[in-house]
Amino acid sequence: MPDPSSPIPVEIPTTQVSCRVNGAEISRTVPVDTPLLAFLRDVLGLTGTKGACLEGECGSCTVLVDGVTVNSCLMLAAQANDRNITTIEGLAVGSELDVIQDSFIETGAAQCGYCTPGLIMSARALLNDQPDISEDELLTAMEGNICRCTGYASIIQAVKRAHRESQSP
Amino acid sequence: MFHQPITIEEALNLRNELGADATVINGGTDVVVAMNHGALKPQCFIDLSRLTSLRKNREDDGSLILGAGTTFAMMGRSHLRALREASLSVGGPAIRNVGTLGGNIATASPAGDGCVALLAMNADVQLTSAERGERWIPLVDFFIDYRKTALAGDELITAVRVPKDPQSRWYKIGKRGAVNISLVCCAVSRNANGKIGLAFGCVGPMPITTPKAASLLNGDPLTPELIDDVANLVAQEVRPIDDHRGSATYRRAMCKTLVKRLLTDLHAGDQKGDADA
Ligand SMILES: Cc1cc2nc3c(=O)[nH]c(=O)nc-3n(C[C@@H](O)[C@@H](O)[C@H](O)COP(=O)(O)OP(=O)(O)OC[C@H]3O[C@@H](n4cnc5c(N)ncnc54)[C@H](O)[C@@H]3O)c2cc1C
Ligand code: FES
Ligand code: FES
Numbered sequence: 001m002p003d004p005s006s007p008i009p010v011e012i013p014t015t016q017v018s019c020r021v022n023g024a025e026i027s028r029t030v031p032v033d034t035p036l037l038a039f040l041r042d043v044l045g046l047t048g049t050k051g052a053c054l055e056g057e058c059g060s061c062t063v064l065v066d067g068v069t070v071n072s073c074l075m076l077a078a079q080a081n082d083r084n085i086t087t088i089e090g091l092a093v094g095s096e097l098d099v100i101q102d103s104f105i106e107t108g109a110a111q112c113g114y115c116t117p118g119l120i121m122s123a124r125a126l127l128n129d130q131p132d133i134s135e136d137e138l139l140t141a142m143e144g145n146i147c148r149c150t151g152y153a154s155i156i157q158a159v160k161r162a163h164r165e166s167q168s169p
Numbered sequence: 170m171f172h173q174p175i176t177i178e179e180a181l182n183l184r185n186e187l188g189a190d191a192t193v194i195n196g197g198t199d200v201v202v203a204m205n206h207g208a209l210k211p212q213c214f215i216d217l218s219r220l221t222s223l224r225k226n227r228e229d230d231g232s233l234i235l236g237a238g239t240t241f242a243m244m245g246r247s248h249l250r251a252l253r254e255a256s257l258s259v260g261g262p263a264i265r266n267v268g269t270l271g272g273n274i275a276t277a278s279p280a281g282d283g284c285v286a287l288l289a290m291n292a293d294v295q296l297t298s299a300e301r302g303e304r305w306i307p308l309v310d311f312f313i314d315y316r317k318t319a320l321a322g323d324e325l326i327t328a329v330r331v332p333k334d335p336q337s338r339w340y341k342i343g344k345r346g347a348v349n350i351s352l353v354c355c356a357v358s359r360n361a362n363g364k365i366g367l368a369f370g371c372v373g374p375m376p377i378t379t380p381k382a383a384s385l386l387n388g389d390p391l392t393p394e395l396i397d398d399v400a401n402l403v404a405q406e407v408r409p410i411d412d413h414r415g416s417a418t419y420r421r422a423m424c425k426t427l428v429k430r431l432l433t434d435l436h437a438g439d440q441k442g443d444a445d446a
Contacts, residue, residue: 012212013170013212013213015170015171032170032171032211032212032213032214033204033210033211033212035201035204035205054202054205055202055205055206056198056202056260056261056263056264059261059263062263068266069262069263069266070263070266070267071198071263071264073201073205074196074197074198074201074202074205074264074267075197075201075267076171076194076197076201076214076216078171078173078214078216079173079194079197079216079218081173122262122263125262140262141262143261143262144260144261144262144263144264145261
């Protein structure tokens with residue numbers, strides 16, 4: 001399995017990728033087969049997004065593309081042309097953390113923290129979409145993210161807290 | 170090269186020109202997994218993800234036509250129960266947001282959940298080429314053997330046609346959770362005209378139907394005796410193998426159990442007057 005942090009191979013034809021990442025217009029020329037994950041991490045240096053399984057199973061690479069969750073290990077960078085990408089680095093406004101980031105800290109929902117950026121992006125999409133969230137909807141929204149440390153209880157608590165906080169005026 | 174056509178005509182022309190030199194990609198949930206595993210090293214892509222027309226669903230003369238670019242997330246809101254439940258069982262939400270019906274069919278995995286649901290509904294698939302135009306074939310004829318399909322080198326899957334309001338049921342046995350390759354999967358459906366379809370996943374080289382067993386169901390009421398006969402024939406007709414996930418004997422037994430359960434449930438739905446909730 002290729003190492004997501006290994007240098008990008010050179011023999012593959014290149015293509016231009018132009019998109020908006022966390023609000024900034026970006027344009028880079030990359031090999032056509034570059035996954036979005038490698039584009040974010042190795043080309044743009046946005047290493048908040050993690051990679052582990054590279055097969056859509058763990059969710060650690062989750063980002064938002066036009067507001068919708070995507071496994072960046074399975075999307076090609078070129079497929080993101082003209083799209084709006086939000087990564088974990090794009091959530092805080094200045095030193096003001098996003099309410100979900102804040103809740104993860106408050107409830108101790110991160111241990112090693114490797115799964116955390118992906119989980120927060122999945123939670124962000126859920127909270128963007130729905131003013132009212134049932135327990136079922138919450139669990140479904142997070143079902144593509146694996147955490148091997150916490151046992152999930154603190155994560156669910158963090159998302160619920162963030163939801164409550166964002167409802168209160 | 171990375172081609173990102175925005176009209177279907179453009180996509181078909183590219184497919185015609187480039188043939189096997191270009192890898193067709195939509196959601197990438199099979200293609201990029203294979204690339205990450207080193208099993209596929211494409212140098213040229215035709216990306217279908219911008220073809221909004223391929224995502225359109227419409228009704229046509231008693232049928233429902235689903236564009237090949239319809240995502241699992243979209244099918245997760247379908248009124249077709251088997252298709253809805255099958256779609257919601259795929260991956261996590263981020264997979265369902267991009268994975269498509271056309272990709273599921275083209276991949277022709279024996280475990281293809283969308284394929285099994287659609288086979289039970291006697292779906293037809295539309296294959297289109299720039300030079301020869303469109304052709305519709307029964308989905309059951311699309312699957313030829315293990316990962317071998319009727320798709321020609323210049324064709325794209327453009328749509329799937331199913332009856333508008335079949336009753337249908339679907340179930341898969343596998344590990345519970347987001348990431349879930351099934352051990353056995355079964356779907357049953359009944360059209361307004363009473364025609365019943367049965368389909369199975371993971372018990373053959375491709376998603377399969379059991380025409381002999383289905384032929385017992387020619388409009389007669391679904392009595393427990395009839396359902397038993399059908400289930401017994403199903404167990405003979407499926408072609409499971411032994412692998413690390415389960416034995417052939419177990420799979421055969423589960424096909425029998427599932428088809429019995431789903432047909433009984435379909436019948437119970439009738440008694441209650443359920444449309445297909
Ligand atoms: C974590 C994970 C879990 C999964 N779970 C399940 C599951 O439970 N059940 C299940 O059935 N599947 C499952 N899958 C596989 C499923 O996501 C794919 O089969 C999906 O349907 C493929 O669609 P795509 O748009 O992503 O296809 P792509 O990966 O883009 O393409 C797949 C294949 O189809 C071809 N293709 C795509 N569209 C067309 C078209 N319109 N015409 C001609 N050829 C085309 C491509 O060339 C390629 O060969 C899972 C995948 C992952 C990564
Ligand atoms: S690295 Fe993408 S889902 Fe695991
Ligand atoms: S905190 Fe370690 S994997 Fe989730």
